[in-house]
Amino acid sequence: xxxxxxxxxxxxxxxxxxxxxxxxxxxxxxxxxxxxxxxxxxxxxxxxxxxxxxxxxxxxxxxxxxxxxxxxxxxxxxxxxxxxxxxxxxxxxxxxxxxxxxxxxxxxxxxxxx
Amino acid sequence: xxxxxxxxxxxxxxxxxxxxxxxxxxxxxxxxxxxxxxxxxxxxxxxxxxxxxxxxxxxxxxxxxxxxxxxxxxxxxxxxxxxxxxxxxxxxxxxxxxxxxxxxxxxxxxxxxxxx
Numbered sequence: 001x002x003x004x005x006x007x008x009x010x011x012x013x014x015x016x017x018x019x020x021x022x023x024x025x026x027x028x029x030x031x032x033x034x035x036x037x038x039x040x041x042x043x044x045x046x047x048x049x050x051x052x053x054x055x056x057x058x059x060x061x062x063x064x065x066x067x068x069x070x071x072x073x074x075x076x077x078x079x080x081x082x083x084x085x086x087x088x089x090x091x092x093x094x095x096x097x098x099x100x101x102x103x104x105x106x107x108x109x110x111x112x113x114x
Numbered sequence: 115x116x117x118x119x120x121x122x123x124x125x126x127x128x129x130x131x132x133x134x135x136x137x138x139x140x141x142x143x144x145x146x147x148x149x150x151x152x153x154x155x156x157x158x159x160x161x162x163x164x165x166x167x168x169x170x171x172x173x174x175x176x177x178x179x180x181x182x183x184x185x186x187x188x189x190x191x192x193x194x195x196x197x198x199x200x201x202x203x204x205x206x207x208x209x210x211x212x213x214x215x216x217x218x219x220x221x222x223x224x225x226x227x228x229x230x
Contacts, residue, residue, distance in 0.1 A: 098170070106154060106155055
């Protein structure tokens, strides 16, 4: 079945450093891809998404490009802030009639130090 | 507009007891989804409900687990005769529609169930 593998954490960075979290997927058809973020004590929030190959999702300085040839959707940010400390989840939704069924990676905990 | 509410946030049960987890979707949302996150794993889909209907329960364990979303009130995930392997974080999400590439699921903060 469909699955997502993301980079293991935890990741600790200094403020203004570059962040990359790797995410690869296995899926049949043409899934949509997502990054969710969970801040301490809160629910998961959609950070960005891409629905077809070569689409680039972006939000709050984060970017990710849907690469069908490498089945990847890596998350990047050029200069992180302390407020970016959170758990980041890569996810996909199955194509076809079950596109409500999200499959998640295990999450990557990111801590940004001042 | 309040977000998705889940309660309790933390629940401790002894083996053999029942666990009831509640989820109030965002206002105007009639689609609810439950996910389970076991330790060191990603969230796994359990069930998709609309008001008074179970649409897809393909991710639910066959025994001891049930879910409902009544016409009035929150959605309930019920686990009977809990075992240690049920210890996990249970997340609820809601959406205004059920399908389509542009829709988004809004998640609650989760309920962390610990079975002792």
